[in-house]
Amino acid sequence: MADPARIKTEETPQTSTAAAGSGSSAGATAGSGSEVDPKPGESSRLTVKPEDDGIGKESSTDRIKPEHKLEMSAGDEEEGTSGQPASKRLKVEPEKKKEKRHKVDEDEIQKMQVLVSSFSEEQLNRYEMYRRSAFPKAAIKRLIQSITGSSVSQNVVIAMSGIAKVFAGEIVEEALDVCEKWGDTPPLQPKHMREAVRRLKSRDQIPNTKHKKIVFH
Amino acid sequence: MADEEEEPGFEEEPEEGGCADVFHGRRKRLFSKELRCMMYGFGDDQNPYTESVDILEDLVIEFITEMTHKAMSIGRQGRVQVEDIVFLIRKDPRKFARVKDLLTMNEELKRARKAFDEANYGS
Numbered sequence: 117m118a119d120p121a122r123i124k125t126e127e128t129p130q131t132s133t134a135a136a137g138s139g140s141s142a143g144a145t146a147g148s149g150s151e152v153d154p155k156p157g158e159s160s161r162l163t164v165k166p167e168d169d170g171i172g173k174e175s176s177t178d179r180i181k182p183e184h185k186l187e188m189s190a191g192d193e194e195e196g197t198s199g200q201p202a203s204k205r206l207k208v209e210p211e212k213k214k215e216k217r218h219k220v221d222e223d224e225i226q227k228m229q230v231l232v233s234s235f236s237e238e239q240l241n242r243y244e245m246y247r248r249s250a251f252p253k254a255a256i257k258r259l260i261q262s263i264t265g266s267s268v269s270q271n272v273v274i275a276m277s278g279i280a281k282v283f284a285g286e287i288v289e290e291a292l293d294v295c296e297k298w299g300d301t302p303p304l305q306p307k308h309m310r311e312a313v314r315r316l317k318s319r320d321q322i323p324n325t326k327h328k329k330i331v332f333h
Numbered sequence: 334m335a336d337e338e339e340e341p342g343f344e345e346e347p348e349e350g351g352c353a354d355v356f357h358g359r360r361k362r363l364f365s366k367e368l369r370c371m372m373y374g375f376g377d378d379q380n381p382y383t384e385s386v387d388i389l390e391d392l393v394i395e396f397i398t399e400m401t402h403k404a405m406s407i408g409r410q411g412r413v414q415v416e417d418i419v420f421l422i423r424k425d426p427r428k429f430a431r432v433k434d435l436l437t438m439n440e441e442l443k444r445a446r447k448a449f450d451e452a453n454y455g456s
Contacts, residue, residue, distance in 0.1 A: 246374030251393075255363050259394065263401045264413050271415045271436060276397060278435045279418070281371065282428045283396050284389060288375040291385075303378035309388045321425070322392075323399040 251277040286321065287312050364390050 235243060257273045290312035291304045300308070316322045368389055372381045404417035415436065422428045 242374060242376075244374075245370050249367055249370035249374050251364060251367055256397070259363070259397060260401050260413060263398060264405060264411070266412060268413050269415070271439065272413050272418065274435055274439055275415055275418045275432045276400065278431050279400070279422060279428045280393050280397055282431050284368065284371055284393055285375045286427075287389060287392060288372055288377060292376050302376070303381050304372070304385045305382060306384045306388055309385050309392075313392065323396065323403065325399055325402065 249281075251280055253277060256280070286316065290315055362387070362390060364393065368393075 232240075232243065253273050256277045257268065260268050260272065260276060287309065288304070291308040292302070294311045294315070295302060295304055295308045298308070313322060317324065365383075365386055368386050369381055372386065372389065373379050377385075400418065400421060401413055403421050404413040405411055407420065408414055408417040419429070419432055422432055
């Protein structure tokens with residue numbers, strides 16, 4: 117059964133290699149919830165491995181564990197040596213916030229797992245395509261560099277491909293709305309796409325620097 | 334303006350440049366395969382129409398072009414940096430959240446890989 121945990125760990129190597137960013141567009145909340153998973157999953161895998169190797173155990177795990185803690189807390193205060201009540205109070209609040217955030221993430225992960233485990237075969241296929249499809253980093257990099265004329269960093273390529281995927285998702289979703297409203301069936305036809313673009317333009321979701329609006333005349 | 338001279342020069346290939354709207358892009362289709370998978374993932378049919386895929390590709394390329402031009406005009410001129418992209422996207426909650434997620438995950442993966450390599454280096 118394909119559960120998000122498995123799909124995610126398959127994808128994270130893909131994110132790192134040239135292939136692509138794992139995709140989630142419309143379900144931004146779903147995406148953010150499920151992508152938290154590699155965090156505990158991956159770092160816990162790492163803390164296990166050096167112990168298995170058995171060489172340089174203490175130092176490497178000690179080094180990894182504080183990083184692991186950093187990743188888990190993501191900038192929050194560290195739990196640890198307590199002091200006066202005042203500082204304890206301060207520490208309890210970030211702890212509560214961290215716990216709440218973890219709980220929300222955990223809840224979200226749980227819900228996603230329950231949801232995905234109840235998918236039909238067709239839904240699983242579609243979900244897999246949704247997560248795995250991405251723009252090729254090389255082509256995006258070439259495109260951006262041909263516009264700027266200078267080289268761009270890898271993060272820019274990652275960010276741009278991610279945003280482009282969200283953008284494509286917005287258009288397809290709007291086009292599906294149009295299609296349904298007009299009483300047609302998928303596959304989407306160009307007229308649906310064009311109407312979707314027209315609607316998104318009126319909502320200012322499509323950037324357009326070609327036509328300058330005259331504000332005061 | 335220099336920007337506007339660049340744009341039609343660049344988009345001569347896909348849109349204007351003598352051809353009617355019939356042939357979009359003497360340039361080769363860059364994202365046909367990936368866009369098909371993406372459209373299926375987003376809810377379209379398993380085999381989307383080629384014309385729809387073409388329209389979507391043109392839209393995506395125009396989007397990337399616009400964003401790149403905007404990013405070049407803010408912050409450090411003439412260069413595209415991540416901060417500029419994040420700034421441009423700030424009003425759109427979905428895209429903003431997605432970019433933040435992607436960059437955070439990339440950092441974590443880099444850290445994890447580095448830690449893993451250092452651990453292996455010991456052995």
